[in-house]
Amino acid sequence: MIETVKTFLENIKEQGHVQLLLFQGDLRVTLNCKQQTIHLVIKNGGIFILQGSEESQTKYEISGNLTAMEQLLAGKERLRVLEKNRQVKVSAPLRVKLLLESIFFLTKTEKPELAKII
Numbered sequence: 559m560i561e562t563v564k565t566f567l568e569n570i571k572e573q574g575h576v577q578l579l580l581f582q583g584d585l586r587v588t589l590n591c592k593q594q595t596i597h598l599v600i601k602n603g604g605i606f607i608l609q610g611s612e613e614s615q616t617k618y619e620i621s622g623n624l625t626a627m628e629q630l631l632a633g634k635e636r637l638r639v640l641e642k643n644r645q646v647k648v649s650a651p652l653r654v655k656l657l658l659e660s661i662f663f664l665t666k667t668e669k670p671e672l673a674k675i676i
Contacts, residue, residue: 559591559627563598563607566631570605570665579661580605585654590621600661618654622646633666 626645
């Protein structure tokens with residue numbers, strides 16, 4: 559899952575339209591998937607992986623299976639849909655869920671193909 563998170567972080571740097579959402583809050587989110595735990599910090603318009611002793615200060619948590627977490631981070635599925643289908647469990651207020659859903663969904667790893675103009 560760490561590779562998926564790193565890919566997500568690289569993609570978000572290229573997405574100018576998502577950068578404004580990163581200024582909307584000071585969030586610490588824990589992503590749990592089986593034995594892996596990754597802490598993300600969204601602060602001052604940036605997003606990064608948190609390492610070290612500050613990991614215990616996260617307030618919000620998303621946990622689920624590897625497939626669901628990869629779909630979420632790749633922007634292939636919305637957070638609330640995964641939660642509704644019981645593929646992930648989210649511990650956060652609705653406002654935070656909506657912000658996280660927007661950030662994850664708008665940072666798609668796949669670039670849409672443009673239609674050919676004849």
